Amino acid sequence: MIEMRKETRDLLEKYKTVWALNHASQVMRWDLETYMPLEGVSARGTSLSEVSLLAQKFTLELRPEIDALARAKDLTDQERGMVRVLSRRLDYYSKVPSDLISRIQKATTEARVAWRQARSKSDFNFFKPHLENLLELKKEEGARLAEGGDAYDALLDQSEEGLTSSIIDQIFSKLIPSLKQLLAKVSSDSIFTGKHELEEAKYDISAMAKLNSDILSVLDMPQNRFRMDISAHPFTTGFDIDDVRITTRYEGIDFKASMYSTIHESGHAIYELQISKELALTPLARGASSGFHESQSRFWENVVGRSKEFIQLIEPYIKRHLAFTSKHDTDSLYRYVNVVRPSKIRVDADELTYNFHIALRYKIERQLFEGKAEVSEVPQLWDDTLEEYLGIRPNNDAEGCLQDIHWSHGGFASFPNYTVGNVIAGMCHERISKELEFRELIQQKKIKEIKEWLGRNIHQYGSTYSPKELQQKVFGKLYDPTPLLEYLRFKFTG
Ligand code: MG
Secondary structure, eight states, X not given: XXXXXXXXXXXXXXXXXXXXXXXXXXXXXXXXXXXXXXXGHHHHHHHHHHHHHHHHHHXXXXXXXXXXXXXXXXXXXXXXXXXXXXXXXXXXXXHSOHHHHHHXXXXXXXXXXXXXXXXXHTOHHHHHHHHHHHHHHHHHHHHHHHTXXXXXXXXXXXXXXXXXXXXXXXXXXXXXXXXXXXXXXXXXXXXXXXXXXXXXXXXXXXXXXXXXXXXXXXXXXXXXXXXXXXXXXXXEEEXXXXXXXXXXXXXXXXXXXXXXXXXXXXXXXXXXXXXXXXXXXXXXXXXXXXXXXXXXXXXXXXXXXXXXXXXXXXXXXXXXHOGGGTTOOXXXXXXHHTOOOOOSSGGXXXXXXXXXXXXXXXXXXXXXXXXXXXXXXXXXXXXXXXXHHHSOOOSSTTTTTTSOSGGGGXXXXXXXXXXHHHHHHHHHHHHHHHHSOHHHHHXXXXXXXXXXXXXXXXXXXXXXXXXXXHHHHHHSSSSXXXXXXXXXXXXXXX
8 A cells, every 4th residue: 555546545544533532542441441440431431432423423524535545556465455444334324224233322321231240140030021132122133134134134234244143053053062072071081071180270360460560572573562460351442553552361260261361352452463464544554353363362362372391481480489289290280271171161171162252142043033932031042051062051041051251242143153263273273284384383382383374364354354354365365163173172072
């Protein structure tokens, strides 16, 4: 984009206001989650919603410039990407009336409070009317977007461009039976199953912070463009290619939770940090999609971070900062970070059982959207499906259908992105292993070469390409769960 045509210059000049408003709300949101005193929440909420209305207004005003660029000849990939990304936003606003958007916003604000109350009392009935209301509103939103097509698919496309329920059905029809077999095999020997002593070990938070900071150095995170803070629910936010933030968490027990939050979020951050600087201040300066983003965080967390080679690499740091690990050798540490155990809670799930949790939520969402199940049946449906998949039953609603915050945010059709992320992480592993001596590079602490490969093949493009275009470009295929299964098979059964 060195020589920009007039249409592109005009569009980007006008887009700068939208960019700045988004930048401002990201800073406000980051502050809200990290440093803001509790009572600041009401003023911050008002401010955020005013800024987002402004961003919406200025986005809608981009219409003539977007149309002018779309009409121009011989668009570059980047120009096509800008038209695509911005047209999707305009399309949303033109199909979904602002009255519906504000009804959804109001309903989610109330639902969040009700969900918290319901979860603390472990009683679905507190949440039920809110879920019913939100479901109706989201069905309406989906129907508006679908224009006669499938409402759920329309919502899926909003959260992951181009994703449909038929793609997800294909993924799960392959993944679920194979994972069941694999899980049975892994459970029959005792290498990865059974409790590990370190799961109960308490740690000192300041010592753990030093370990996390050493891990950031191993991952070669740039000091002047990146920082890490603390929040209850870890997240990543890229204010700009040169200012990317992550957070991590400290529970004081079972240190792998904090360690892998740090590595997971670093994976998201590496993506944002390696977007081409040419794309700064454009609508393309973010990851291709949430599924692609999740693939990168999972790749670093699981494929790299939970490998034997990575454990060998960071073992000296673990031992230096957490003295209670001294009697555990590499094998023991490796087993500790890879314990396989069917769990009721999604966020605690290991690599082998995680996707069952997503299949369960997807199954329930589909039934709700197709009118095959009522909201009142959700707790029963949840418990039965978990038992079918993993052979365990929640003891109460808090451990079951109330565990995740997503539905209270109106987040239907967004869980499948996590499995899409795992599938794409598997595809990355297959491809990178063909081109690099991947495991040796980890062993030799040449993390930079792995980062460069991902930067060259995926990260640099930002959202220039749609998730499907990018998969075709990098892997020559779409949503293939086989590499993920092969990776898991090799790892857990040799
Ligand atoms: Mg993530």
